[in-house]
Amino acid sequence: MRNLKLLLAYDGTDFRGWQVQPRSPTIQGELSSAIGRVTGENVLPQGSGRTDAGVHALAQVATFQTESPIPTANLVIALNDILPSTIRVLEATEMPPCFHARKSAQAKTYRYRIYRGSICPPFLARYVWHYPYPLDFEALESAASTIEGERDFTSFASVDREKEARSSPASETEKTDVEKTNIRVVFSSTWRRAGDELVYEVKGNGFLHHMVRNLVGTYVLIAKGTLQPEDMLKVVAAKDRSAAGATAPASGLYLVDVEYAFR
């Protein structure tokens, strides 16, 4: 049995997120049916994590097992022929049997784009959060790195129980040690200006459901002056979702990198 790793990019706009659902287009569903057509096997590829409806990926990773002898270069071409043009397989790699897209992941990086111009170009509408109101960039900068380190991020976790259940692994025993608690390590957390945009980038050993969008919503409260930069750690300490800001829109969020010890 071969264990194959796929590197994927997708525009999440037209999909109901990563996870397969009956009667709704999802990334996992489209990928599963494309792999089925190429290999003749019924396969459910496992992603490094689940992205929500409307969330994009520059480099999502998925693994699946197959008996098919198809060379990886041909697999890339065959899958891209079948998949919608808003999902692309960038690379396919043969991996050792123990490699797993989710369980082997050591770090993930997400990016969030806020468009600041007064009129958002129609070609960016699907790819940013349009927020033209006053924001204090210096406040963002000074609050950015305060969340770095190992912390309980309960305040930034979705409290939607049903969704939470949907987005967690099938069974408790399927969970990795990191996934069993709300404690995560944030390796870096930065805000930068890029043209007409403010861009947030956060790298961690894992993220709770809605965590990045809830972090962004809270940073925006700081940039509006509703909260002070030093309040970020108070929000963390509260371990209470209601202490944090609203969930920022999905359209601005990108999974940009998943890192593994495997080369």
Place this chain on the structure above:
Amino acid sequence: MRNLKLLLAYDGTDFRGWQVQPRSPTIQGELSSAIGRVTGENVLPQGSGRTDAGVHALAQVATFQTESPIPTANLVIALNDILPSTIRVLEATEMPPCFHARKSAQAKTYRYRIYRGSICPPFLARYVWHYPYPLDFEALESAASTIEGERDFTSFASVDREKEARSSPASETEKTDVEKTNIRVVFSSTWRRAGDELVYEVKGNGFLHHMVRNLVGTYVLIAKGTLQPEDMLKVVAAKDRSAAGATAPASGLYLVDVEYAFR
């Protein structure tokens, strides 16, 4: 009665083109209903020309008459509040009564983007024609300007009679002198490389239905070696649609500028 000019940008992906249609989302239809909500008047804005389903605009121009006293700056904000985020009003300007978006137009510029990389990024899928097969850029360059000048472009006009009827003005008397024949003046016609793309730009006093996409389809025949650069003028001379190449996909086409003598 005020005569207002709107400068518009839109992502054509989700629309059935410019022209209002029952039960289908169109740019003109969305704009008409947004103007109706702002002014309380039943208005059908006139565009500089009709763009087809999936075709984009960076600077479409439309005019409409209104009794509403709303200041132009407020009109821009109010319309953008109502319109889908993939249609944006960039500017509204008060014009003399004789100004008409279509009849006063003196030149239009279209751009066409061909993506050449082997895998088209999912975020470009709606905005380019993905054509990864061999193309001879030098052939494109040497054929590009040959069509400049005043010519009968019948070979590049849509032969779909029904569509033609739909896309022409309501009555013969509504047509401008230019619109009464298939003769148009092409002021400039150029191909250039831009990163992983080949970009065609053509400026003329007007364009027949499908003309730019049919020009691109024919240039691609030249770049593939099916035709020679010097065949471009033979195709023009044939005055026969079947002499030209296939219609290039709508997704790569942009209306980028409409020029007027009015300042």
